[in-house]
Amino acid sequence: MKKLTCSEFKPGGLYMGRLPYGQDLITSIEDFCQKSSIQMATFSAIGAVSSFTIGAYDQEQQVYVTATETASLEIVTCMGNVSLMDGNPVVHAHIVIGDKQGKLIGGHLFSETIVFAGEISLQALTGKPLERSYDDKTGLSLWNF
Amino acid sequence: MKKLTCSEFKPGGLYMGRLPYGQDLITSIEDFCQKSSIQMATFSAIGAVSSFTIGAYDQEQQVYVTATETASLEIVTCMGNVSLMDGNPVVHAHIVIGDKQGKLIGGHLFSETIVFAGEISLQALTGKPLERSYDDKTGLSLWNF
Amino acid sequence: MKKLTCSEFKPGGLYMGRLPYGQDLITSIEDFCQKSSIQMATFSAIGAVSSFTIGAYDQEQQVYVTATETASLEIVTCMGNVSLMDGNPVVHAHIVIGDKQGKLIGGHLFSETIVFAGEISLQALTGKPLERSYDDKTGLSLWNF
Numbered sequence: 001m002k003k004l005t006c007s008e009f010k011p012g013g014l015y016m017g018r019l020p021y022g023q024d025l026i027t028s029i030e031d032f033c034q035k036s037s038i039q040m041a042t043f044s045a046i047g048a049v050s051s052f053t054i055g056a057y058d059q060e061q062q063v064y065v066t067a068t069e070t071a072s073l074e075i076v077t078c079m080g081n082v083s084l085m086d087g088n089p090v091v092h093a094h095i096v097i098g099d100k101q102g103k104l105i106g107g108h109l110f111s112e113t114i115v116f117a118g119e120i121s122l123q124a125l126t127g128k129p130l131e132r133s134y135d136d137k138t139g140l141s142l143w144n145f
Numbered sequence: 146m147k148k149l150t151c152s153e154f155k156p157g158g159l160y161m162g163r164l165p166y167g168q169d170l171i172t173s174i175e176d177f178c179q180k181s182s183i184q185m186a187t188f189s190a191i192g193a194v195s196s197f198t199i200g201a202y203d204q205e206q207q208v209y210v211t212a213t214e215t216a217s218l219e220i221v222t223c224m225g226n227v228s229l230m231d232g233n234p235v236v237h238a239h240i241v242i243g244d245k246q247g248k249l250i251g252g253h254l255f256s257e258t259i260v261f262a263g264e265i266s267l268q269a270l271t272g273k274p275l276e277r278s279y280d281d282k283t284g285l286s287l288w289n290f
Numbered sequence: 291m292k293k294l295t296c297s298e299f300k301p302g303g304l305y306m307g308r309l310p311y312g313q314d315l316i317t318s319i320e321d322f323c324q325k326s327s328i329q330m331a332t333f334s335a336i337g338a339v340s341s342f343t344i345g346a347y348d349q350e351q352q353v354y355v356t357a358t359e360t361a362s363l364e365i366v367t368c369m370g371n372v373s374l375m376d377g378n379p380v381v382h383a384h385i386v387i388g389d390k391q392g393k394l395i396g397g398h399l400f401s402e403t404i405v406f407a408g409e410i411s412l413q414a415l416t417g418k419p420l421e422r423s424y425d426d427k428t429g430l431s432l433w434n435f
Contacts, residue, residue, distance in 0.1 A: 004322040004410065006307030014268075016187065016226065016275060017151030018288050032149040042306065042411035044189070044224055044334070046239040048202055056390045057338055059362040059406055065390045072204040076239045076251040077222050077367050077386075079334050081306065081409060092409065094336040094366045096222075096241060096386060096394065100201045100210045102250035104241065105392035106366040116204055117283045119226060119237065120149065121187035123304075130306060138407045143308050159413075161332065161371065161420060162296030163433050177294040189334070189369055191384040193347055217349040221384045221396040222367050241367075241386060245346045245355045247395035249386065261349055262428045264371060264382065265294065266332040 005145045009040060012124030019047055019118030025078070026091045026111045029120070033082050033089040038122075039129035041082040043093075047075040047118020052097055053110040062139030068112055073097040075118055076104060082122075085132040085141060150290045154185060157269030164192055164263030170223070171236045171256045174265070178227050178234040183267075184274035186227040188238075192220040192263020197242055198255040207284030213257055218242040220263055221249060227267075230277040230286060295435045299330060302414030309337055309408030315368070316381045316401045319410070323372050323379040328412075329419035331372040333383075337365040337408020342387055343400040352429030358402055363387040365408055366394060372412075375422040375431060 013036075020028050025045075033041065052073065055066035080093025095113070096106035132141040158181075165173050170190075178186065197218065200211035225238025240258070241251035277286040303326075310318050315335075323331065342363065345356035370383025385403070386396035422431040 002310050002313060004307050004310055004313075004318040006305035006322065006410070006412070008303045008305055011156065011301065011304055013153045014156055014270060015151035015153055016185070016228075016270065016288075017149050018290060020147050020149055021282060023147060023149075028149040032151065040306070042334070044187070046224055046226075046237070048204065050204065054392055056364045056388060056392070057362075057406075058390065059338065059340065067392065072202075074201045074239065074252050076241055077224050079224075079336055079367050079369075081411060083306075092336070094364065096251065096366055098201060098250070098252045100203065102199055102201070102212065102252050104249050104251050104394050105388070106386065106394050107364050107388045107392050117280075117285055117287060119288070120151070121226060122151070125304060125306065135407075137311055140407055142407060143306075143409070145308060156301065158298045159301055159415060160296035160298055161330070161373075161415065161433075162294050163435060165292050165294055166427055168292060168294075173294040177296065189332070191369055191382070193349065195349065217347075219346045219384065219397050221386055222369050224369075241396065243346060243395070243397045245348065247344055247346070247357060247397050249394050249396050261347075262425075262430055262432060264433070265296070266371060267296070 009125035009127040012126045015122045017120050019115040023115055024111050025113045025115050029091050038124045039084055039089055040125040041122050043120055043122040045078040045118050045120040048116040049073055049113055050116045051114045053112040054107040056107045073099055083130040154270035154272040157271045160267040162265050164260045168260055169256050170258045170260050174236050183269045184229055184234055185270040186267050188265055188267040190223040190263050190265040193261040194218055194258055195261045196259045198257040199252040201252045218244055228275040299415035299417040302416045305412045307410050309405040313405055314401050315403045315405050319381050328414045329374055329379055330415040331412050333410055333412040335368040335408050335410040338406040339363055339403055340406045341404045343402040344397040346397045363389055373420045
């Protein structure tokens, strides 16, 4: 695939919400989508975490390198989407977190990231949802087109 | 509250605009919302500042630790929302700023952040606006549900 | 201009897509807009790059200071817009990229940033597109109002 390939969607519900204290950031979004019958969405969030797991993809080895830490940090940006994998809504998101000196780290967001507080803006999308499957070239689960 | 709780909104106007040179970033957005009768919105912005005030929340002490500095920096991302507090539209936003070496700092955005140039994308939302009030558990002004 | 000045748009198509492996990030978005007759849009993207070019604006000297590097890094956030310059759709975007230790750098996104993988959410906008022209005060190409 040599060009940007897109599917067009219609806007579904536009949700503004409060991320749940003490709960897993990714799971809370996936559970909301499951119960609201949302299969495709784009979202952003800001807030704070009490612990986090982030990672980056090793493009040579084709594995994620991850780190988990317990720390009170700001969610400076969190941006991602919801689409289908094995028939279920799954989150793919990246996050920037920061400490009291304004120092930032970030990467691919994993579960075992626990919310202290947070606000999400989630645009549900209607139309044929995109599905993830294994991509040979990158080793990642990418959208089929 | 153990789950992600959301309100659903309908899209209002979708505004693309130019942040005002020499003016306060937060106040300029709040003034625009006030005069445009926008009570609820989600937005993002990129650009540059000539000075900034950022902070992070001390989750133990329940106070914001802030820092103000005069410096010419990029607004690498700024992401936030507008909702009601005491009946007025107020901005809650987080920002990532960067210098000429690409070095980044960021956190909760405060006033006394002065725009050099910038572009905003603001999606106004119609429906019952969310209102902030004091939350015992976190010490923050969070949305009521 | 002392206030935030905006144009109001109607939502056009809402596109979710896959950034093309081995291609230029900016050019792939501009080509998509050109062939889809999109003149105005707001977008965000996450993913990974195999090389990048970022910069920051020297507000005194009125020039961009840029750096190009070959490195496998996450696109932690990329946020921007599409509008017209000299009659063509052009991207203005800022990017945060991160390494395997979660260390971040970022700034204004330039061409010669090559996609490894990535996902874009692009909201096309209908209405009179904004056009960029030279702004005396900042030395930047800003939207005319």
